[in-house]
Amino acid sequence: MTRQAMVAALVGNPNAGKSALFNALTGARQKIANYPGVTVERKSGRMLLPTGEPVELVDLPGSYSLHPSSPDEEVTRDVLMGRMAGQATPDVLVIVLDASNLEQHLVFAQELIELGRPVVVALNMVDLAERDGLVLDPAALASALGVPVIPTVAVRRRGLAELTAAVAALRDRAEEAPPVHRPHVTAPERRMLARQIARGAILSETAQHRIHAQLDRVLLHPWLGPPVLVALLFLVFQAVFSWAKPLQDGLDGAFSGLGDLARSELPVSLLRDFLTDGVIAGVGAVVVFLPQILILFFFILTMEATGYMARAAFLMDRAMAGVGLSGRSFIPLLSSFACAVPGIMATRSIADPKDRLTTILIAPLMTCSARLPVYTVIIAAFVPDRQVLPGVGQQGLVLLGLYVFGVLGAMGAALLLRRTVTKGQASGFIMEMPKYQLPTVKDLALGLWQRAYVFLRRAGTMIFAVTVVLWLLLNFPRAADPQDQVNASVAGHIANGLAVVIEPIGFNRDIALALIPAMAAREVAVSALATTYAVGESDDAAQGRALGAQLKSHWSLATALAFLAWFVFAPQCMSTIAVTRRETNGWAWPAFMLAYLFGLAYVAAGITYWLAVAAGLG
């Protein structure tokens, strides 16, 4: 059983390339969970020794020392000291060092070696060091540290066999010899030693990090950097909308083909309607957005893997300081464009608690990928597909506008929150800039596969269940006259009650019907609308009609715009609420988040509707 299996831990400074090494050593055999009681992600996987024997490999959060200054570092210390409940003390430590940053990384490495555990050092990213003109001598490093040193290039899978062999050798030795206790030295001594050892390990050194510096000269340039960032973000949003189109049309065609097939092959019955209107229409309406979500994640993962994300944080720090945050908040907020859940989890790297809380509270205002289905359907139905400028479509511009609207809302909210509920000292910004690196196809593919899996699992379970329940609520009790099915149903009664509240902001009963199940997840609104309109139509031809055409015949432009404005703010996502509760340790902040975001959504939708009606669009 796994109880007997050996446990090895990857440990090292942030930006040492631990995650890439972890991916290379474990492949797709990974498990991502949380440590009990804390909110730090626990990544573990199965690594195979040369003998074929499995070892549990744990990827510990990047740390600078065993004296923690963040929750991440606390976890690292507790696991290493054997104080983490539910986590066996690692038998072997694999210390990961960035070869081109030895002087820095050897400080923590010495502290780890002093623990006296079986240790092997992975001298990682030796290729980048050589690219920068730094040639190292692993043997010299090994004799200075007194532990084995294996040069590795995790992203190119170099040195992995040697590393696992070294782990196996350590394990064999650990079984016979008791742990060695090494003399303890003070921090300044360690730093001096680190410098000496690092210098001693250098075989040859030429001009410093050239490519790195040349890229930074442009990307961090006070005048060139920001336009490059804006252009990049614009490219991302155009790509999300236009590149995904053919794939989406393909998926859409496949699902409507499936629906048609079911309609023609199965006998007319309630079961047939359930399959076509409930299951196929509902789940299909969500699955078609997979290409867009993957394209967005592709860009975010690439920006992270290349090291550009930290530069973006640097460029954005000034602007973030204006609303009382720091550049550090930029990374969680940008991730929130993909999904607020990983975004909120990424706030752990923000040391200041008030800063972190503010970032968590505004993260849901970033337009996440779950809103894309909603925006796309409404925009495609109501905004003409015209070219404003060559290559710049009107639909893409409206989409960009919605993103900007969300960002401005978030900035305003941050400004207000920092002056009221999260009042406190202005936060600082200290951040190491990782080296630029070409991402590997394998790491990107693994990351994308994990996102796609999470999305499809949601579509297959929660969204499927919500769709089925909604279909049942819509179809029972049966109405005498088929035209009135929605009004007669349970869901219709609930929605009619809710409609009273949302009528002033231009929402109709069908929207009320979509908003309730969309509390589970925003994209459910699309499948709910699809189900509602499919059930509402009596003849097969109308049922097969695309959702866009249905919306156009039931909604005014003012209603559509108000609906978009609502979704910029409304916190309709159970996962976000759940993760906020976990990250803030209680219900107070998620409750606050719900209240303030629903308030904003109501006001924004209302203002949009009234203005649109006044402009004659009602």
Place this chain on the structure above:
Amino acid sequence: MTLDQLPTGASARIVSVAWDTLVPEEGQRLCALGIEEGAEVRLAYRGVFLARDPIAIEIGRMTVALRRVHACAMTVEPQMAPVA
């Protein structure tokens, strides 16, 4: 002279740091990054547009971004400019 007054591109050695003016956690983070007395740094980049905040300094082979408030707390001794 303090670190924030150093011209962009110039190198200097940190002579003293007014630790008591910094938030303790941030001081700890700076120490962990090796930004402390005796460290040799180069002011590599300054913030966007006309703002002088944040700044990026090079220390060893590492680039670290920090705010001017941190730089103001560090007294530096400019080094001879290396021949470009």
